[in-house]
Amino acid sequence: MRDLFRPGRSPVLAPNAAIATSHPLATAAGLAVLHDGGNAVDAALAAVAVQCVVEPHMTGIGGDCFALYAPAGGEVVAINGSGRAPAAASAARLRDLGLSEIGQTSPHAVTVPGAVSAWMKLHGDHGSLPLDRLFQDAIGYAENGYPISPRVFHDWQAAAPLLAQDEGSAKAYLVDGEAPAMGAMHAQPKLGARLREIAQHGASAFYTGAVAESLVARLQALGGLHTLDDFAAGQDSAIYVTPISTGYRGYEVLECPPNGQGVAALMILNILAGFELPEGLSLAERIHLHAEAAKLAYHHRDHLIADPAHLPHPVETLLSAETTASLQKRLSREQAKPATLWTEPEHQDTIYLCVVDQDGNAISFINSIFHSFGSTRHDPGTGVLLHSRGASFRLTEGHPNAIGPMKRPMHTIIPGMLRKDGQTVMPFGVMGGHYQAAGQAALLSGMLDRGMDVQAAIDAPRSFSFDGVLEVEPTVDGATRERLSAMGHRVEVASSPIGGAQAIWIDRSTGTLWGGSDPRKDGMAAGF
Template sequence: MFTTRPTLQGTFGMVSSTHWLASQSAMAVLEDGGNAFDAAVAAGFVLHVVEPHLNGPAGEVPILLAPAGGEVKVLCGQGVAPAGATIAHYRTLGLDLVPGTGPLAAAVPGAFDAWMLLLRDHGTKPLADVLKHAIGYAEHGHAPVERVGETVETVRALFETEWRSSAAVYLPDGSSPRPGELFRNPALAATWKRLLAEVSGAGDRASQIEKARETWRSGFIADALVRQAQQPTVDTSGEHHSGTLTAADLAGWSASYEAPATYDWQGWTICKPGPWSQGPALLQQLALLPTELPPYGSAAYVHVLIEGCKLAMADREAWYGDGAAVPLDDLLSSAYNEQRRSLIGREASSELRPGHPAGQAPRLARHIRNPGAAPSGYSSLGAGEPTVNAGLRRRDSGEAAVTRDGATSGDTCHLDVVDRWGNMVAATPSGGWLQSNPVVPELGFPLGTRLQMAWLDEGLPNSLVPGRRPRTTLSPTIALRDGVPTLAFGTPGGDQQDQWQLHFFLAVALRGEVRGGLDLQGAIDAPNWHNESFPSSFHPRATHPGLVTVESRMQREVIEDLKRRGHDVLVGEPWSEGRLCAVARDVRTGVLSAAANPRGMQGYAVGR
């Protein structure tokens, strides 16, 4: 079949990420003798520099890792709600939702510490070796992709009137970053250079990494983060609010390891982060598939996947969160999903239909139960609430949709690496967007806004509770074939991540092999789609029942059949849906493979 690019194949190492500079930086680390985990950390820090509208050091990152010969693990880089982030506090401020921007939306930053743990426990390289690529691009400049400048232009008025520290970085001469011209972030470069200077005398490699973690949590970086969090800042409520993050919150949190959530399907074992993420929604979608799928790519096939997704995402809303009692075993059980599968008919459903695992009654936020009610604490500051079509167009091209005040539907980055020893990693860094919070002047990057995903209702699995992780959309994947790690993949896209990933995985699993390896590029290039019949995880938490966005490359007869089935079909641009990355390893032959998304013209795979 025709593909936009070949599926790369080799035996030394493979990298795929959402930006070519991150991919090549990771490859440079592999060439220098590093392993997949060293390479992933280097790529992660480069992504902070070259995709600042999509992620930053004070954001978050879930990481799935499969050490050669070891067990798949989840490294959780999702920070928790600060001790002062109580529902009562936000209600006292007159808010019904956590704002989509500003310090009130900031969780404890998680990305930096997760990268450090990955490097300390599984890498081989000194910290200076993996940071040098990011420092070089921040200090000496890189040619930014178009979307960086476009995002800055969207929030120019906010930067110039309120978030002046952001204007100093992103509008230094009054102009936003321009393609073809070098863009620098000297404050960020200085932060990492100062960090390296402070840890240089700490001893061996592991001791230096530990010193870096300490500096982040209680040194000059922590001091600057807390000062910024306490600054009154205008947010999507239209008011100025201070955040709740304190020095004690930073000092008391660490990234951590845990077992993945898994599901077995036709010889594959799919590994995801747990129900503090939306990752199990992909597992539920697999569990909901009929024994005999309709022909790949047919209208019946697309319909079954859409309707199964609606059911899984309804369960996400009712049951997922960092609460202590998520009934995941029941949600993935054969009996439960057989009953749920019976709800999928020939016609499209526009209802949000969470299930009753083990006979329990589902619980939904008031905002979901009363979707027509306008939430308190949302203002566009004259810019107008983002329209669904405008939001879709921007988000589906792989970028965050933003209004002038910084309200964002959110987006992210992704990277995958496999090395010649068989180590494999998939990571989805996000948050800390340039449009999420003002840049911390001393550091060159902003705080994140992940708390916007928690509800201000008591007693829900995803209620805002101090010390609890807000349920994140971030959802990397590692798949085992007959018990052996074989495939690492993921995508940006917020709520769409586990839709696009399912479509990719099934395309790989159902369409077989090409040239002795998995046809990764063909699966990425295939026409894609998503639905929005569930509440968005991003402020202001909109729902669009029945809406399905498809690429115009989808066959016309399939589109017309979906409409006849009752789907509200929006036909998007031909290359607008998904930003998948993937790497693979064939354990029989030792052949490594990689592919990357052509949409947006910045994702690249490299390897040899």
Template sequence: MRKLLLGFALTLPLTAMCADRITGQPFATRSEVYAPHAMAATSHPLATQVALDVMKAGGSAVDAAIAANAALGLMEPTGNGVGGDLFAIVWDPKTKKLYGYNGSGRSPKSLTLAEFRKRGLTEIPAHGPLPVTVPGTVDAWFALHGRFGRRPIADDLAPAIRYAREGHPVHEVIAYYWGRSVPTLSKWPGFAEQFTVDDNGKRRGPRTGEMWKNVNLASTLEKIARGGRDAFYQGDIARTIDAYFKANGGFLSYDDLASHHGEWVEPVSTNYRGYDVWELPPNGQGIAALQILNLLEPYDLKQYGFGSPEHVHLFAEAKKLAFADRAASYADPDFYKTPVAKLISKDYARERGKLIAMDKAMKAAEPGVIPQLNEGDTIYMTVADADGMMVSLIQSNYRGMGSGMAPPDLGFILQDRGEQFVLKDGHPNSFAPGKRPFHTIIPAFVTRNGKPWLSFGVMGGAMQPQGHAQILMNLIDFGMNLQEAGDAPRIQHDGSTEPAGQATAMTDGGELDLESGFAYETVRALMRKGHSVRYADGPYGGYQAIMVNPHGGYIGASESRKDGQAAGY
């Protein structure tokens, strides 16, 4: 597999990544995509084409998003599928409003904190039956479709069903991560039988270019197409899942599935230099991006310049402060009321910003809000249609292929999102039955003067809010175009206090990962400020974006670090 924009280079100039391009754009690996009517940007070219076909046939952007998401569950099981959760933001041109949907599932009602303690666990395992929570994706499809769909949902699912039965060639990055997952997940019942191929008696993942079929998933999608949402949550699929977990030491039950419901939520925003940036409130981490932007707004980043020591340093320090609050108080709002309005306010940012020093890296960052407790790997895609509807959608199994738990004959893997709970009393994100865990997956949207400007996302765990902030800095502060903003080398700070598990508080300042393209002078200057700069191979996320073209139609961009494509008509 090719190297994916490796750690910082010591001698490369800033234009090294595209020195031969005649446009003069210093970072863009390819041109932006322009189209007059509709646009789709996903992490798989075939899924992008599925979305466009649906819109050409009269479907809305939501129809297209559902169709592409179903196809991605087949084609990119390393990141998503019907066993995971889904969040979305939709711009509706009729009402000129944004609508948010939280499609995250809850923990099994029969699993308790005491059960983990009885087993001697201090953290929830990454794989197997214990981290599994109710999958919310199918419910989210039907909720979105019920409000914004124009075609029968059976028509939306038909392309994925056809590809699942007839097969499709596996793409390069997906094949790499698939192969990497097989040794870890093959120990769990149903995984090897449904997600590997037999190579002379040895089970392995499909290789680049090999054809992959999943007839079990085709049958599951056909049941959903015929029977609707309840076919998944209250029919044979739910009964199969229930029996599978009973037989394999799990707790997810038919009742957990039958009682599931997602919910419509109000997106929240901050204004960054005249642009309204929208995220969904917790249990996700979207407001961390808003906190980072609020902390950065007082600084003249344009004057400092992209890749300068000041740019990287200020971003890292803002991230540390935002993530301290993220660890302390982002949780299921049914159990803890995160003080969202305060956390994303400009006054709060001004007060917290006093902790940032220009000449010294922060070693520790305490939360600015102390919780007052009451009783109580991923794909990103975006679609825009000819009527002006835009969809920002993110969906995930967590940890790539999820828990490894693959019920027989269903063709999908259950998520392991429950790993994000904390196994201790007194924390907003402490495990409880029927509770939604802290979530990393976040869609984003930007409006300007009340009109849609940008639908975008950057998948990849804790990288997501960091990526959201960096994309907007690149567009707004540094004047990059949509493709260049995604291709420019990224920053990832790692080591902040986390909202899950028994991780200790950050006391050493964490680690700063820099992608290829940052000057060695910047690296040295950051080290002098006390940053620990580290080599890292590939943890920089996956970006897709659609921008409204002021001259009409749309502009699209896709992640050069993945297999994706932006295309339109």
């Protein structure tokens, strides 16, 4: 139990249903749907639609989506709602255009968005309430306005200079060249119109007709290779896939398979499983072990994870006992080391939400436009902001994640699901771009190694070793930072909170739901 004399959050305990999102208006929308008899999928769609309006820097209908759905008493199903590159795209063609990489604002960073396709597939197969009811609150906020919340304002303000460089984004998201003030009302009426059309006509309202024509014209004007045929094919881009999993401390951890980086989270957990991580372990040693495990897993991710049709090694190989043992041997408890591939001789912005409904169905749901405000390419004709997920593609010929016709890029967004003895015990996820795999491992370790409740594990100080730097939040004390430096880490104090998380723990012994929501965001957990 937390220290009640100190500021903080208690977990939300509910007997029937619960939802946790990164924005209070989204949580309220999903909770209302649950009260109206909607199921977990219904509530998730209602919440994410609101977030596409009120957190425009994080998500939108011009982005991508992944989800894990655990029907009560059934097997977990995974959906891949990531978009594909245009049929005309190739690494050679982009190099011929003078590119050496795909930047955030490049039209080539925009793959055909997959979120709407995934939403419609989930709703058609598992939803119960009509879409016009589910999108009701989102449409209201888009057309009538919503107040800018504190964390949203913080991020919006930082993105203002980049938004100013795109005429559509400047008009849609800036006021006299600046971010709207905290608490100010902001509306997106054209986005509301798009949600109305999708509710009425389904995915075709986004991928064909006037909306697709406007989006393709906008992208082509920027130099993109997109066609109407590419967008029409995107209508059916979302597919069901088989979850991948590993065991950790007696639990089963499930993830979506590549092209997502869920396999990296499982690799980190596999490495950590070879070490004791009790409550009494020093913070410096705990951070060090997580950092070293993350470096090894991310090194493999960057070299090997791509569109599933282009994987050089099956996931089973990456998660095998032999690979895990090889990686564990490379990890020193005393000294930071460079990452290497096991095959060598002895070699940013997202929303996440989760729901558990009255019948015990659970969903782990993530929707993203990647960078803050995605590509920053806003289409004035439709009100759609386009994502930047294609910036993950490489232009190196032969690389598994090289851009190519109709390929899906490597994705950072990863919903998670925890099970024990064949029963779902927690939908969970961590936002924050590249941090997500490391963040999931830290969250689970906090709960399963240290006995923290879901909210305490979310609240715990964070660190992230990436690209040669070990970033730590200011809540990590100076003595710990000095110890980490002595172990060989290049330590820097984070200038912004690292990631964000939501989770709902299902206590099977009492039937109580424990909801946790990250204080680093504006959101909340709620239930009844």
